[in-house]
Each structure stands twice: as C-alpha cells, then as structure tokens.
Amino acid sequence: MLLSPRSSNLVLPHRPLRLIAGAGVAAAIAALVALVLLAILAAAAGEPSRQSSVDVWHLVSMTAIQAGLTTVLSLLVGTALAWALNRLRFPGRDLIVGLFASAIVTPGLIVAFGLLSVWGRAGWVNQASLALTGQPLEVPLFGLGGILAAHVILDASFAARILLARLDAIPEKRLKTGQSLGLGAWRRFEVIDWPMLRTTLPGLAAIIFLLAFTSFPIVLLLGGGPANQTLEVAIYAAVRLDFDLRGAVTLALVQIGICSAIIIAASAFAPISASTGGSTPPRWRDGTAARIAQWTVLVFGIVGFALPLLAILIDGVGPGIIEVASRPSFWKALGTSLLLGSGSALLTLLLALGIGMGRAASGIPLLRVGIGAPAYAYLAVPAVVLSLGAFLLVRNAGMLPEVAAPLVVLLANALLSLPFALATLAPPLDAIAERRGRLIRSLGLSDWRQFTAVEWPLLGREAGVVLALAFCFSLGDLGVIALFGTEDFATLPLLMYRALGAYRSNDAAAIAALMLVITIAAFVLLPKLFGKLTDARS
Amino acid sequence: MLEADHLRFTHRGATRHFDLSFVAKPGEVTAVSGQSGAGKSTLLDLIAGFLVPSAGRLTLAGQDLLPLPPEQRPISILFQSETLFEHLSAYQNLELGLPRGVTGGRQKIEAALNEVGLPGVLKQRADTLSGGEKQRVALARTLLRDRPVLLLDEPFSALDDDTRGTIRTLVKSLTERQQWITLLVSHHVDDVEALATRRYQLRDGMLFEG
Numbered sequence: 082m083l084l085s086p087r088s089s090n091l092v093l094p095h096r097p098l099r100l101i102a103g104a105g106v107a108a109a110i111a112a113l114v115a116l117v118l119l120a121i122l123a124a125a126a127g128e129p130s131r132q133s134s135v136d137v138w139h140l141v142s143m144t145a146i147q148a149g150l151t152t153v154l155s156l157l158v159g160t161a162l163a164w165a166l167n168r169l170r171f172p173g174r175d176l177i178v179g180l181f182a183s184a185i186v187t188p189g190l191i192v193a194f195g196l197l198s199v200w201g202r203a204g205w206v207n208q209a210s211l212a213l214t215g216q217p218l219e220v221p222l223f224g225l226g227g228i229l230a231a232h233v234i235l236d237a238s239f240a241a242r243i244l245l246a247r248l249d250a251i252p253e254k255r256l257k258t259g260q261s262l263g264l265g266a267w268r269r270f271e272v273i274d275w276p277m278l279r280t281t282l283p284g285l286a287a288i289i290f291l292l293a294f295t296s297f298p299i300v301l302l303l304g305g306g307p308a309n310q311t312l313e314v315a316i317y318a319a320v321r322l323d324f325d326l327r328g329a330v331t332l333a334l335v336q337i338g339i340c341s342a343i344i345i346a347a348s349a350f351a352p353i354s355a356s357t358g359g360s361t362p363p364r365w366r367d368g369t370a371a372r373i374a375q376w377t378v379l380v381f382g383i384v385g386f387a388l389p390l391l392a393i394l395i396d397g398v399g400p401g402i403i404e405v406a407s408r409p410s411f412w413k414a415l416g417t418s419l420l421l422g423s424g425s426a427l428l429t430l431l432l433a434l435g436i437g438m439g440r441a442a443s444g445i446p447l448l449r450v451g452i453g454a455p456a457y458a459y460l461a462v463p464a465v466v467l468s469l470g471a472f473l474l475v476r477n478a479g480m481l482p483e484v485a486a487p488l489v490v491l492l493a494n495a496l497l498s499l500p501f502a503l504a505t506l507a508p509p510l511d512a513i514a515e516r517r518g519r520l521i522r523s524l525g526l527s528d529w530r531q532f533t534a535v536e537w538p539l540l541g542r543e544a545g546v547v548l549a550l551a552f553c554f555s556l557g558d559l560g561v562i563a564l565f566g567t568e569d570f571a572t573l574p575l576l577m578y579r580a581l582g583a584y585r586s587n588d589a590a591a592i593a594a595l596m597l598v599i600t601i602a603a604f605v606l607l608p609k610l611f612g613k614l615t616d617a618r619s
Numbered sequence: 620m621l622e623a624d625h626l627r628f629t630h631r632g633a634t635r636h637f638d639l640s641f642v643a644k645p646g647e648v649t650a651v652s653g654q655s656g657a658g659k660s661t662l663l664d665l666i667a668g669f670l671v672p673s674a675g676r677l678t679l680a681g682q683d684l685l686p687l688p689p690e691q692r693p694i695s696i697l698f699q700s701e702t703l704f705e706h707l708s709a710y711q712n713l714e715l716g717l718p719r720g721v722t723g724g725r726q727k728i729e730a731a732l733n734e735v736g737l738p739g740v741l742k743q744r745a746d747t748l749s750g751g752e753k754q755r756v757a758l759a760r761t762l763l764r765d766r767p768v769l770l771l772d773e774p775f776s777a778l779d780d781d782t783r784g785t786i787r788t789l790v791k792s793l794t795e796r797q798q799w800i801t802l803l804v805s806h807h808v809d810d811v812e813a814l815a816t817r818r819y820q821l822r823d824g825m826l827f828e829g
Contacts, residue, residue, distance in 0.1 A: 091668060091669045091670065091688075091689065092669045094690070095688060095690075516701055517701065517704070519667075519669060519689075519696070520696075520698070520701060520702070520704075522688075522689045522690050523667060523689055523690065523694070523695070523696045524690070524715050524716065524764075525690030525691070526690075526715060527719070530715070530719070534704070534707065534711065534715060535704055538706050538707070539706055
C-alpha cells in the first residue's frame with residue numbers, strides 16, 4: 082500500500098524544544114484560565130444564598146445594545162474615514178494615519194476624560210458658548226450618548242486604520258483598469274473598494290463588539306449611574322462597592338459565556354491584525370464632488386479624534402502638573418506604572434514568541450491550534466473578570482491581596498495583551514517557516530542560529546510593536562488595578578480615577594496628559610527602535 | 620554514484636503514483652526534464668528528504684540516504700528563488716554554510732567568492748544583488764558546505780540570457796572540478812542541452828533515460 086507522508090513536517094526544521102516550550106506555555110495559560118474559572122465557580126457555590134441585587138438581563142441587554150450601536154457606528158465612520166484617507170494626498174498625511182493607528186493603544190480613560198474636557202460642563206465648548214452667548218451649551222455626556230461617543234472615537238479610528246490597509250493592498254493593475262474604464266467615485270467604491278473591504282468587516286465587527294462589550298473605564302466614567310451600567314462595571318461594583326460576591330460571580334459567568342460565543346463566531350471570519358505601518362495613496366484621484374466629501378469626512382474625523390486628545394494636552398500642562406508633581410504618591414504611581422508596563426511588555430513578548438515559535442514549528446494543524454488557542458482565551462475573560470478570578474485565587478490561597486497584587490497585575494496585563502501580540506508575531510513566524518523552512522533545514526541551521534540569524538532580524542519591528550502594544554495596554558489599564566489597587570499600590574490610571582472621584586480635575590488632567598505623552602512616545606518609538614536595532618528590512 | 624531504485628510516492632489525495640529510478644555519477648550533470656506539473660520538484664524533494672517515499676531505495680556510494688533527515692543528507696540545493704536570506708549580507712549568508720566555530724572562516728568565504736567570480740560583495744545585502752549574483756553567492760555557499768551532491772531546481776529560470784550562460788558554465792566547471800554529483804531539473808531545453816551528460820524525461824510518474 083502506498084503511503085502519503087505529512088510533507089510539511091519534513092519541510093519544517095525539526096525543533097522539539099520549540100514545540101515543548103510552546104506547548105508548555107500554552108498549557109500553563111490554559112491551566113490558569115481553568116483555575117480562574119474554577120475559583121469563580123467555587124465562589125458561586127460557596128457563598129451564602131443571600132438575595133443578590135444584580136439584574137442580569139437588564140445588564141446584558143444594556144451592554145449588548147451599547148456594543149451593537151458602537152459596532153454599527155464605528156464601522157460606518159471607520160469606512161468613511163478609510164475611504165477619505167485612501168484618496169487624499171496632503172502634507173502631514175502620515176501623521177494623521179499614525180494618529181488613527183494609535184487609537185488601539187489610547188486608554189479609554191483618557192478619551193473619556195478628553196470628551197469631558199471638550200464637551201463637559203467646564204469644557205471648552207461650554208466655556209466658549211458662555212463667553213459668546215451668555216448661555217451654557219448643555220451636551221448630555223453622561224449616559225448612553227457619552228459612552229457611544231467615546232467608543233466611536235476609539236473604535237472608528239481603529240477600524241479606519243485596518244480598512245485603510247485593505248484599500249492600500251488593492252493591486253495596482255486593478256486600479257489602472259478601473260481608471261482606464263473611467264469609473265466614477267461611487268462605481269469605483271462599489272467595484273474596486275468594497276470587495277476588498279467586505280471580507281474584513283465581519284471579523285472587524287466582532288472585535289469592535291467585543292471591545293465595546295467588555296469596555297470598563299469609559300462606562301465607569303461616562304455611564305452616569307446604574308441605568309447605563311455594563312456587565313464589566315457591574316462586576317466591579319458588586320465586588321468593590323456592594324461586596325456582593327455571588328452577584329459578581331453570576332455576572333462574570335454570563336460575561337465569559339457571551340464573550341466565548343462571540344469569539345467562536347468570529348473565528349469563522351478572516352483574521353484581523355493591527356496595522357501600524359505606513360500607507361501610500363493611489364495616484365488615481367476622484368472627481369471634485371467626491372473630493373469635497375472626502376475632505377469633509379476627514380476634517381470631522383480629525384476633529385473628533387484629535388480634539389479630545391489636544392484638550393488633554395493643553396489642559397494638562399497647567400498649574401495641576403506642578404501640584405501633582407509635588408505629591409510623593411504621584412511619583413510612586415508613575416514608577417509603578419512604568420515598571421508594570423515594562424515588565425508586562427517583556428513578559429508578553431516572551432510568551433508570544435514561545436507560543437508563536439512553537440506553532441510555527443509544528444506541521445500538524447491540530448497541534449498548532451492547541452498551542453495557539455489558549456492565548457486567545459483571555460479575549461473571553463475580560464480584565465475585571467480575570468482580576469476577580471485572581472482575587473479569589475489569592476484569597477483562597479490565604480494570601481493578602483495587596484501582597485500578591487504586583488505579580489497578579491503584571492501577569493494579568495501580559496495575558497490581556499497576548500492575543501494582540503500573537504496576532505502580530507504569528508503570521509511572520511509562520512511565513513518564515515513556510516518560505517524559508519526548506520533552506521533552513523537544508524543548511525542544517527541550529528535552533529539558536531535560526532532565531533538569531535533569520536527570525537529575530539526579520540521580526541524586529543513586530544517585536545517593537547508587541548512591546549509597544551503591551552506597554553501601552555498595561556499603562557492605560559484600569560480594569561485589573563481597580564480590584565487590586567490599594568493606597569500603597571496604585572498606578573497612574575487609578576490615581577487619575579481617584580483624583581476625578583475627589584473632584585481634583587486639575588490633577589486628573591495633568592496625569593492624563595502625562596499618560597498620553599508616554600503612550601504616544603512608546604507607540605511611535607518602540608517599533609522604530611527595534612526596527613533599527615535589527616535593521617533587517619530595506 | 621547516486622542511485623534511486625523504484626522510489627515510490629503518492630501525494631495525499633492524488634491519483635498519480637511516482638515510481639522513480641535513476642543513476643547520477645560524480646563530475647557529471649544529470650538533467651531531468653518534463654512538462655510543468657510532471658513532478659520534477661517532487662523528485663528533488665524525495666532526494667533532499669522533504670518527502671518520504673513509501674518504498675524503494677536511495678543510495679550514495681552504497682550508503683542508504685532514506686533514514687537521514689534533510690539536514691543530515693550529503694546534499695546542497697540551489698532553488699529557483701529564496702535561495703539566500705535577503706535580509707542578510709552576502710558574508711552572513713555564506714557564513715551559514717560553514718560549521719559553527721570553524722577556523723579561518725573569512726578566508727574560506729573570500730576564497731569561495733573568488734571561485735565563483737564575485738569578489739567584493741561581502742558586505743552587500745542579498746536583496747541588493749542581481750539574480751545572477753545571488754545564484755553565484757549560493758554556489759559559493761555550496762562550495763563551503765562541501766557536500767557531494769548538488770540539486771538544482773530550475774536555478775536559471777529567473778536569469779537573463781547572458782547571465783544564464785555564465786552561471787551554466789560555472790555550474791559545469793564546478794561540477795567537474797569538485798566531482799559533484801549534480802542533478803538538474805529544468806523545463807528549459809537550452810539548459811539541458813548545455814549542461815547534461817546524462818538525461819532523463821519525467822513522464823507519467825516515471826523517469827525515462829535519453
């Protein structure tokens with residue numbers, strides 16, 4: 082009988098150590114997920130059956146409505162922005178593209194605060210209205226409107242950058258054919274752009290829905306009360322404010338179930354990876370009417386996204402910064418944030434490399450899925466739920482939460498960044514194995530030589546992107562630290578949230594400005610630095 | 620002598636079966652030609668160890684090669700493309716052909732580059748080299764690896780006519796001087812005419828001499 086070998090196993094270099102390391106990391110992560118879930122389930126069973134005050138169905142429907150509206154609006158605005166950016170050439174275009182790309186790392190807390198700085202009662206618009214007309218301009222920021230506005234600012238910008246990359250990838254020959262046929266702006270969008278965009282939209286919609294469904298700081302700041310609470314905020318409130326552990330556990334289980342269902346559904350769609358590189362517009366320009374529409378969309382987009390950030394920078398560099406800088410708690414929180422950010426970024430990179438290289442070394446599809454899947458499990462276990470599970474584990478182990486807090490926050494932040502890190506590193510690692518596997522194997526390169534001579538030089542920029550993403554996610558996190566933070570153990574977002582709670586808005590503005598500057602610096606510089614260090618691409 | 624005796628293989632889900640036998644001698648270029656899709660690359664993958672035959676023998680001077688994984692086979696391969704790591708310099712690419720910690724590595728690399736008529740490109744990145752220069756650097760690496768069998772997978776297809784002639788001459792002279800057993804697969808009649816000492820046609824999964 083003739084046998085058919087698994088040819089891919091032979092084309093790929095034989096790397097048992099990578100497989101063991103990848104499988105080990107995956108198993109450890111899966112075990113941690115299982116432990117978190119078990120801790121939550123055990124807590125639900127062990128709690129005294131006092132009446133919980135949480136209204137699960139109201140929370141689920143509120144969260145779903147908010148996330149659904151966010152998704153639809155973000156995709157509409159994001160598509161329009163991508164269309165405008167793809168067509169227009171102007172000085173500073175790269176800066177604007179970079180600005181929209183940075184939406185993925187801009188902390189929700191900062192955007193929410195920026196909205197208040199522009200549209201709030203003491204914000205720029207209201208002040209201008211009072212000065213000009215003597216009448217205040219009441220913009221209802223607290224409630225569903227404010228939540229949607231903040232989400233759309235972040236998620237539409239994120240969508241615009243992803244969709245712009247799809248439009249940039251349209252083959253030159255297709256554009257030349259369209260131009261030679263004299264297609265108008267609408268026909269061009271319908272015939273050339275839309276086929277490129279539509280395959281990305283379902284996966285993108287799933288990600289935006291998930292981001293909005295699990296949003297924490299924006300809802301916490303702009304929710305305006307229990308009527309607009311989402312599951313994530315309700316869990317936090319149940320643990321931290323109401324001490325209703327049974328209610329928190331019920332909500333956590335509901336949240337995990339819904340997020341898992343969304344992830345399983347999303348896995349059927351084309352994968353989405355973060356786009357942070359440059360963008361080149363095609364030479365073919367649309368007619369005058371379309372160009373007016375494109376400029377209008379772009380100006381509104383820039384004002385919508387950049388104005389809140391600009392307000393934070395301008396308001397932050399004021400008397401508040403001196404007052405904040407005079408407090409020891411600020412320096413302590415800054416040090417903690419930077420340490421946690423750097424630590425979790427490094428841990429994320431190591432975990433993602435371990436998993437990514439293990440996956441790429443395997444030619445067996447099931448093993449590849451087995452090694453990769455646990456990294457994505459944390460999409461289903463949002464920050465507050467993960468913190469709740471970790472909180473329960475630590476308590477069950479007889480430890481004081483404040484003792485375990487630094488390690489838990491570091492680990493939780495790394496795990497929450499891992500899906501994005503793996504989505505960034507896994508495709509190039511797979512491509513190297515696929516395209517270079519034969520050559521590497523025929524040359525008999527060792528494991529270490531394969532990494533140092535081939536993979537690391539080619540992955541330098543992606544490694545920088547992973548470090549930047551993980552650092553920024555950790556720097557802006559409020560979900561994990563909210564449960565574990567204490568007077569002695571606080572990060573900048575927690576300090577900012579406390580300042581807002583104490584009506585010290587100058588302090589909050591100064592901290593927000595500092596966080597924004599650090600975030601943008603890390604996001605811009607780290608990929609460039611690592612790209613230069615490895616210098617593998619022309 | 621490299622000898623294949625009824626190497627049998629079937630791709631997963633395919634209906635065509637391969638049953639391959641051939642002989643290739645040192646100092647000679649043995650050419651295998653055939654139409655696109657005839658299975659020329661399958662033949663090379665079987666010899667290189669990227670595919671495992673279901674039956675048959677493959678020996679080099681009497682030594683059974685089939686149990687050996689690709690990296691342990693006494694074989695160098697020159698692909699049509701992706702033959703160098705584009706992000707590395709010519710020197711770094713050549714260094715990968717030397718065992719770790721070998722003494723006099725730089726001299727050996729320079730000598731190999733001289734041998735293929737390409738001195739002075741040591742520091743150049745592979746992606747700045749022309750197609751012909753890339754193939755020369757890859758041939759220099761083959762010299763450094765010093766393996767008795769050289770497999771050529773359509774190595775001249777992407778080259779212009781002049782460069783093609785030069786590289787062909789280089790391959791032929793190196794094969795004779797180094798006493799390599801060179802196996803060329805190509806669908807270009809010119810390449811086969813210019814290089815082959817022994818010829819095979821690949822048809823219906825079998826090799827026919829002549």
